[in-house]
Amino acid sequence: MTLDISGRSASEIAESVRARIERGELLPGDPLPPVRSLADELGVNRNTVVAAYRQLTQAGVIVTRGRSGTRVADLSPVAQEGFAAGSVLRDVGTGNPDPELIPDLSRALAGMAGRPVLYGEPVIDPELEQWAREWMRDGLPPAAQLRLTITSGAADAVERLLAQALTRDDAVALEDPCFLTSIHTVRIGGYRAVPVPVDDEGMTPDGLRAALEQGVRAVVLTPRAQNPSGASLSARRAEELRGVLEDHPYVLVIEDDHFSLLSQQPFHSVIAPGHRRWALVRSVSKFLGPDMCLAVTASDPETAERLAMRLTPGTTWVSHLLQRLALSLLTDAGTMAAIERAGAHYAARNAAFVERLTAAGVPADAGDGLNVWIPLPVPARAVAEQLMRRGWLARPGDEFVLGGDAPSRRLRLTVHDLADLDAERLAADVAAAVRAAGGRLVTREVA
Structure with missing residues (x-):
């Protein structure tokens, strides 16, 4: 036909x-x-x-x-991070940092005046480059030839990195479940996403091995605070993944360390000394605010050169005013102390909520990051629907899943900004929603 x-x-x-x-x-x-x-x-x-x-x-x-x-091709929109437009429900699926914990920019902005930057000057502010070189080298192989590039955020960096290395319909290994922006970037670029399962220690070696056997030309992974699962690579897992990648030195490996300065976990890279195509991306948006659209990318010289060609001065370079503002904040002792306190706050609030939820009969682990990833005994969409009836708007795991047709049994919640009474109510409502959806709660044994 x-x-x-x-x-x-x-x-x-x-x-x-x-x-x-x-x-x-x-x-x-x-x-x-x-x-x-x-x-x-x-x-x-x-x-x-x-x-x-x-x-x-x-x-x-x-x-x-x-x-x-x-x-x-299916060009239907992918779910995006942030507040749901027009909802009267309490939105606990935003993925946003707490605005109260974002440093005040006003004092740093007052010192931004300086000589204008003209066409043909270096794309990277020299002082920011000097500071960022030490920041980006931490955790990478000591012998790695490292060059820096500045982009308008991590998503911009990943999109440009893929575009300089791939053509339409090339295969890209993505974590499953996956960060919404990565799903969107791969779909819009016309690449073919190959899902790689994630467990409590991050991307799985068997999953990566299977993806490489399918001919992926790039791998995008999150070394810590994986979104949505909160998983971070252990030292053992990073070593195993380096072993899997050993026979594929020209596959582009992109590490998106989006949580970096806020993370409560050590950084373990999968980039081995002999790997030829790689990039490490660190954005400032989680700790300096989403409107600070700036990310630093460290990469091998060839990747850096190709990336720089896509950031020609006068077309798509990142404003030097923004670069100077980021440098002013990142070299201020008070700001860095505030970022450290914010990271501890997110971890403590997430852990406290998970403890409440476990006590209510829905066991979970806090992980690392801005969100908590809740396992459920029933499909997540049914629980999310029940939560809507109780005044909450949550993110079902289906939005983050790449592989398989089975409905997700995970719920992603952003709870770090809830007051104690609201956190108690949400935990109780999640338990009630599980029951209403036909699930059984796990009761603790009393000693």
Whole structure:
């Protein structure tokens, strides 16, 4: 069946498919005929159909999924972090830092005046580069040749890193469950996400090995405070992952250490001394505020050179005013002490909530990061619906999952800014929601 696809040349066949999609006759997710059958029905060489599908794939119109066939690309929006617009419910799924713990910028802003920066000058502020070099070298192999790049946040860095190394439909290994922005970045770039399971110690070696066997050209992972799970790489796990990557030195490895200065866990890198393509990204948004769109990327020289070409002065460079502001804050002893207190606060509030929740019959671990990742005995969407009836808006784990069709049994909650009474009420409401959804609570034995 040709689905009314016509044409004799690759461009004619591609235009026929595109026209059917634009008219709504082919919808996102609809399958396209296999190359052989379409070529036979149109009376053309198979290579002609292959070329047509390649044109459509490069344009992001269709996606190929190996044995799963070729389908119309699904451009439906991915869930995003932040407050839900227009909700009257108490939003406990935001993923936001506490605004009360973001340092006051006013004093630092007063000292930002200085000479203007002109076209052709270095993209990185020299003083920021000097400070950041020590920050980024910590935890990396001592012999690593390290070059720095400044981007407009971690998501901007990851997007540019992938774009300089990949083409559409290249495979990228992503953690499963995965950070929402990473899912969005890979989908918009037209890459093929290969899910790698995450456990309490981070990305699993077997999962990474399987992804490499599928031909992934890049790996994006979170060394600590993985979002949404809160997992951090142990020293043992990092060593195991380095062993898996040993035979793949040209696969681009991107470590997104988004929580960095706030993390309560040590940093363990999977980048081995001999790895040829790598990047470590550290953003300031979690501790200096989401509006401070700045991230530092350390990478191998070739990756840095390619990345720098995408940040030409006068087009997409990061403002030197913003760079100077970040440097002023990051070199201020009072600000750094406040960041340290904020990290301890997030950890303490999350641990206290998990203790309340466990006492209510829903056992959980706090992990690291801004959120808690709650295991449930029933599907998360059913619990989220019950919580809405009780005045809460939560994030079901389904939004973060890449692989499998089974409904998620995890709930991501942002609870660090709840007062004690609100935290008590939410824990009780989660337990009540589990019961209402048909789940059983775990009762503690009294000694």
